[in-house]
Structure formats: structure tokens, C-alpha cells
Amino acid sequence: MAGTSNYDLIIIGGGINGAGIARDAAGRGLHVLLCEKDDLASATSSASTKLIHGGLRYLEHCEFRLVREALTEREVLLDNAPHIIWPLRFVLPHRKDLRPAWMIRLGLFLYDHLGGRKKLPASEGISFAKHVSGAPLRDEMTKGFVYSDCWVDDARLVVLNAMDAKDMGAEILTRTECVGANRAGDGWNVTLRDQETGENRSVSGRMLINAAGPWCADLINPKNGVVKSDTKANIRLVKGSHIVVPKMFDHDFCYIFQNGDGRIVFAIPYQDDFTLIGTTDVDFKGDPAKVKIDQDEIDYLCKLASGYFKKPITSDDVVWTYSGVRPLYAGEGAEANASKVSRDYTLKLESKDHKAPALHVFGGKITTYRKLAEHALQIISKELGAKDTPWTANTVLPGGDFPNASYEAAFADYAARYEWMDAVMLKRLLRAYGTRIEQIIGDAQTVGDLGKCYGHDLYEAEVRYLIDQEWVRDIDDLIWRRSKLGLRLSGDQIAVLRERLAQEKPDHKSVAAE
Known part of the structure; x- marks a missing residue:
């Protein structure tokens, strides 16, 4: 070097x-x-809530410029990366003891109009007796609101x-x-x-x-x-933690839950079979590389979500957690509440x-x-x-050059082209790599042509691509950052994959060695 x-x-x-x-x-x-x-x-960049959003709660802090810029960016990024970014609809249950309905309606009106929304549907009020999102919620939740934001594979x-x-x-x-x-x-x-x-x-x-x-x-x-x-x-380090539990509902809507301390927490469909719940806001001191969730945070998220869902959540339900440290610029002041920075x-x-x-x-x-x-x-x-x-x-990001920025049309096209591929596998690969799926599949005519299977639907062809093109060196690079296959693979399968990656060192440096 x-x-x-x-x-x-x-x-x-x-x-x-x-x-x-x-x-x-x-x-x-x-x-x-x-x-x-x-x-x-x-x-931090792999430990977010995975949202491209304006930040509805920032309106209460009068951060109109930030919200406007973020809302405008939603649709720009949707066009730039339609494989890893897509629209979501969020359900906000109404609680009279926290915010009056008129305040929420006003906030959602501003949210709909501040950023020049063109593609995403507007907000609306709903009755949980008539809406699919009402089924998992406690009976005392009778009405709410629905608005739009977007998901991102951060x-x-x-x-x-x-x-x-x-x-x-x-x-x-x-x-x-x-x-x-x-x-x-x-x-x-x-x-x-x-x-x-x-x-x-x-x-x-x-x-x-x-x-x-x-x-x-x-x-x-x-x-x-x-x-x-x-x-x-003048930086203030704030820890944000998330928990992942088996899926709590069988629909595609997300939830945004209010809490009495002024914070909000999201519950989002995750990796088909799970629900992602977060985030916390806790001041942090120490090495950000060693950040991890603590039991108080797990209890906080479980208790808050259980206050809304009929089925209670406990720490025993948690299958995975992740935490990150946000470096918030504190300016010259000393805001007491981390969530308000x-x-x-x-x-x-x-x-x-x-x-x-x-x-x-x-x-x-x-x-x-x-x-x-x-x-x-x-x-x-x-x-x-x-x-x-x-x-x-x-300008689109690599793999995002779908015709008309349409993931659905691209999926239909590749399903016809790779008719031998399982639909679940195709969805995962297309969501991760977009049109660059072609570089992974090459001239394969069957799934067996992709080489050794390491578990679930991970084959040697994808591992080779990640090493050669995406700087993958260690196991966490592959199963937690480039993908979330850590939720799918067994301990033995991960051990085999770890050994496979170790074979690349020190002779093979991938694209990181220019």
C-alpha cells in the first residue's frame, strides 16, 4: 500500500x-x-429505521425547511433507486390524551403540501372498524390517519x-x-x-x-x-435502537405510534416474515463501534408497541436487534431532550x-x-x-434503470426471463441489485448453474459478485449489510459462509484494492 x-x-x-x-x-x-x-x-448508515421520510414529528419543532427538503427528496430518490426505495402507507392511531385530531389533520395537511408531492397518495382519516390496519390493534383504538412515506435499504x-x-x-x-x-x-x-x-x-x-x-x-x-x-x-451522540420480532400483522401498512413522552415509534413490515420496531433516543458516551441495545430500550419498545397491539410483545419475542449512534449537531445550545435535537x-x-x-x-x-x-x-x-x-x-443509481422506474414491470420481465427461479428469490435479488441481477445470473439456465448453495437462496454466484463488486470481506458485510440473510441462515450455514469468505484473504482484495 x-x-x-x-x-x-x-x-x-x-x-x-x-x-x-x-x-x-x-x-x-x-x-x-x-x-x-x-x-x-x-x-450509523446501516442502523436507521430504513425510511425516506420528511419527518412528520419535526413539524412540531417548526423545522419546516428540513421537512420541505426531505419531502421533495422522497420523489427524487424514488426515481433514482426504485429497486431499494419504494412507497409505504403509514397508519397513525389517534389517541385523545396525546394530540387532538385537529392538530394531526393540520400536520398531515402541511406534510402533504410542503414538498410538492406528485407520486405518493395524500393522507386521509380512517375507521379501524372498516380498515385492514385495525385488526391487530387494541379495541380502544377506533380511528386514525393514513399518510405516505418511503422505505429504503439504507x-x-x-x-x-x-x-x-x-x-x-x-x-x-x-x-x-x-x-x-x-x-x-x-x-x-x-x-x-x-x-x-x-x-x-x-x-x-x-x-x-x-x-x-x-x-x-x-x-x-x-x-x-x-x-x-x-x-x-459541538456534537451530541444519540443512540437509536431497534428490535425485530416475528411479524405482528398480515398487511402492508406500517404504524407510527405516539407515546406520552413525546416520542414516536414505528412498526414496519420487515423482510416478509418480521416486524421492525423502533427507534429509541438515548444519549450515548463511549466508542460508537461498540454500541448495542440495552434491556431498558428493549422494554421501552416492547411496552410502547404492546400499548397498541392486541398481542403483547416481550423481550422473549425479539429475534434480532441493532443500534446506531447519530452524530447530531447541537449548535451552541444544550437541548435537554435528545429527541428534540x-x-x-x-x-x-x-x-x-x-x-x-x-x-x-x-x-x-x-x-x-x-x-x-x-x-x-x-x-x-x-x-x-x-x-x-x-x-x-x-441520474439513477446502479441497478435502478428500470423502464419507467417501475419495479413491478421489471419483476414481470425478469420472471419471464428467469422462469426457473423461485419468485421469493427473484424478489430478493431484484430488490437488492435491480438490473445488475444480470451480472450475478450471467448465462445460468438453472439454479444449479449458480454454484454452491450456502443456505436459503444464497448461491456462490451472488457471493462472488459481492466480493468482486461490493467490497464484501467479512461475514457481517454479507449477511447484515449487503443483505439481511442473517435472519434466515443457521449457525452452521453462517460458519461455512465465514470460512468461504476467509478463503479470499489475503490474496484477493476485491474492488477495494484499486
């Missing part, structure tokens, strides 16, 4: 913000390097941005940590360490981008940060006469990642003397 290269941008962090900026910049012809000390989307959204960036010339280095960054004349000297070999590599760049997510403040800590910086970061993003430029500039990315939410990247490129373009030419709004 020795050697020196010169880049326009060196981006630290392989979450959604880093990957989004890398893609936008590479598409404008900038020479980009992105380094990530672990796997892509290995922290970890795959990160990977697709990184893939597109790479296709346009960016260098994407996973398992590569920035261990030093210093200004040198008009630019930056950066030392990168390969986490697998321990080798260092020196690179130089005109501009540095700090997109390290929950580590963004540590990176520039004046006492022990690896980046020499004058910028102060803004989810908006802040970009801080550190530059002296356009020499060796650095841009620090604080906060943000997955829904507005593309706009964040555009705003970052406005600043970057000015600092580097480049033309500011936005382009991502009308």
Missing part, C-alpha cells in the same frame, strides 16, 4: 454522507479518494453510491483508516493504514472532507485527533485563502444525503475553483 498519489478530495468516512459526496464529486470530474476504517455503512444505498463513484473514477478504500492528516502548503498530506496488512500509504490532496459520522468530532479533537484542525465540533445537517468550512481547505460534515439524515452532497459540492467547487454543476437529481 506504499506510494503517494495526489487527489482533489480525500474523504474520510464511508457512510451515506461520505459516499454521497464521493459520487457527486467524481461525477463532476474531480479526482476522489474515500477511505473507511471498516466496511461501507458499518455504523446500507445498500451507501454501497450503490460508492459503486457509482468508483465507476466514475473514485478510489474507494475500505478497511483503511486515516491515521494522520496535516496541512502542507496548499494541500493536505494524509497517512492511510490498511487495517488488514498494517501497511501505511501516504497520499496528498487539495481538500479534506471529514464525513466520519459519530467519529467526526474525535477526528479533529485538538488533544488527540488525527486531523490537525481549528474547527470546534435537530436532525438537520451543518457543513463547516475551514479555509485560509482557499489554501488546504477542509470541510466538516455534522449531523444529517439519510433522506437528505443527496442534497447534503450537493451543498457540499457548492462549497468544494468554490474552494477548488471548479464549476458547480449539479447532476445527481436525474
Whole structure:
């Protein structure tokens, strides 16, 4: 890994913000390097509630600009990635003791109209006696409201941005940590360490981008940060945890549940056979890499959901959990309630006469990642003397080039083409890879042509693709981030798959080794 290269941008962090900026910049012809000390989307960006949404509750905090931008982005992203993003309808049961009906109607009216909604259906009031979503709810729930938002496979959204960036010339280095960054004349000297070999590599760049997510403040800590910086970061780390239980209902509607503490929790159909419930908001201290749910959070989510569903949920029902740390920008204030700290993003430029500039990315939410990247490129373009030419709004992500952005039409087409493939398998592959399913299937004529089966519907052809094209190295990369097959595979099957991935080391470095 020795050697020196010169880049326009060196981006630290392989979450959604880093990957989004890398893609936008590479598409404008900038020479980009992105380094990530672990796997892509290995922290916050794979631990969201998996929603592309405006944030209905943010209206109560008067964050109208954030909500408007997020609502506008819903439909942009629907067109950009119809394989991993799709519409959902959310049911909000009415509770007189929490919010009056007129307030909810007003909020939903604003939600329907703030973002220029065109594709998604409007909100409406419903009676649970007449609506399918009423069946699983407790009898005291008699009426509610339905509105629209969207689902996203968050970890795959990160990977697709990184893939597109790479296709346009960016260098994407996973398992590569920035261990030093210093200004040198008009630019930056950066030392990168390969986490697998321990080798260092020196690179130089005109501009540095700090997109390290929950580590963004540590990176520039004046006492022990690896980046020499004058910028102060007032970051508040907030843990959000989710639980997954066997499915609680047999319909496609989602629920948004209010709670007496002012928070809301979602219950969402998940991976066909499960229900995803979350999220919590708990202040966090410590290493974000070691974040995990605690029993109080599990009890909180179970109790809240059980207050709405007829069938109670206990911790014994939980089949999987995940937690992430949100790096919220706290500004100059000290908001006591973590759930009230803004989810908006802040970009801080550190530059002296356009020499060796650095841009620090604080906060943000997955829904507005593309706009964040555009705003970052406005600043970057000015600092580097480049033309500011936005382009991502009308360009699909890899695999998203369905005719008329229609997943349903694409499914019918591929079902006819791969008539030998089980419909459940086709749905999973098409939802994950879109039209790039063709690169996995190749000229296979039967399922046996895909090679060894590792369990469920995972075959060698898909494993090979993930290693070669999507930076997969370890078991969690494959079964929890590129897919959710960890919910399907047995312990023995996972052990065999882990051994299969170990065969790639150290000789095969996949696309991560540029």
C-alpha cells in the first residue's frame, strides 16, 4: 500500500454522507479518494429505521425547511433507486390524551403540501372498524390517519453510491483508516493504514472532507485527533435502537405510534416474515463501534408497541436487534431532550485563502444525503475553483434503470426471463441489485448453474459478485449489510459462509484494492 498519489478530495468516512459526496464529486470530474476504517455503512448508515421520510414529528419543532427538503427528496430518490426505495402507507392511531385530531389533520395537511408531492397518495382519516390496519390493534383504538412515506435499504444505498463513484473514477478504500492528516502548503498530506496488512500509504490532496459520522468530532479533537484542525465540533451522540420480532400483522401498512413522552415509534413490515420496531433516543458516551441495545430500550419498545397491539410483545419475542449512534449537531445550545435535537445537517468550512481547505460534515439524515452532497459540492467547487454543476437529481443509481422506474414491470420481465427461479428469490435479488441481477445470473439456465448453495437462496454466484463488486470481506458485510440473510441462515450455514469468505484473504482484495 506504499506510494503517494495526489487527489482533489480525500474523504474520510464511508457512510451515506461520505459516499454521497464521493459520487457527486467524481461525477463532476474531480479526482476522489474515500477511505473507511471498516466496511461501507458499518455504523450509523446501516442502523436507521430504513425510511425516506420528511419527518412528520419535526413539524412540531417548526423545522419546516428540513421537512420541505426531505419531502421533495422522497420523489427524487424514488426515481433514482426504485429497486431499494419504494412507497409505504403509514397508519397513525389517534389517541385523545396525546394530540387532538385537529392538530394531526393540520400536520398531515402541511406534510402533504410542503414538498410538492406528485407520486405518493395524500393522507386521509380512517375507521379501524372498516380498515385492514385495525385488526391487530387494541379495541380502544377506533380511528386514525393514513399518510405516505418511503422505505429504503439504507446500507445498500451507501454501497450503490460508492459503486457509482468508483465507476466514475473514485478510489474507494475500505478497511483503511486515516491515521494522520496535516496541512502542507496548499494541500493536505494524509497517512492511510490498511487495517488488514498494517501497511501505511501516504497520499496528498487539495481538500479534506471529514464525513466520519459519530467519529467526526474525535477526528479533529485538538488533544488527540488525527486531523490537525481549528474547527470546534459541538456534537451530541444519540443512540437509536431497534428490535425485530416475528411479524405482528398480515398487511402492508406500517404504524407510527405516539407515546406520552413525546416520542414516536414505528412498526414496519420487515423482510416478509418480521416486524421492525423502533427507534429509541438515548444519549450515548463511549466508542460508537461498540454500541448495542440495552434491556431498558428493549422494554421501552416492547411496552410502547404492546400499548397498541392486541398481542403483547416481550423481550422473549425479539429475534434480532441493532443500534446506531447519530452524530447530531447541537449548535451552541444544550437541548435537554435528545429527541428534540435537530436532525438537520451543518457543513463547516475551514479555509485560509482557499489554501488546504477542509470541510466538516455534522449531523444529517439519510433522506437528505443527496442534497447534503450537493451543498457540499457548492462549497468544494468554490474552494477548488471548479464549476458547480449539479447532476445527481436525474441520474439513477446502479441497478435502478428500470423502464419507467417501475419495479413491478421489471419483476414481470425478469420472471419471464428467469422462469426457473423461485419468485421469493427473484424478489430478493431484484430488490437488492435491480438490473445488475444480470451480472450475478450471467448465462445460468438453472439454479444449479449458480454454484454452491450456502443456505436459503444464497448461491456462490451472488457471493462472488459481492466480493468482486461490493467490497464484501467479512461475514457481517454479507449477511447484515449487503443483505439481511442473517435472519434466515443457521449457525452452521453462517460458519461455512465465514470460512468461504476467509478463503479470499489475503490474496484477493476485491474492488477495494484499486
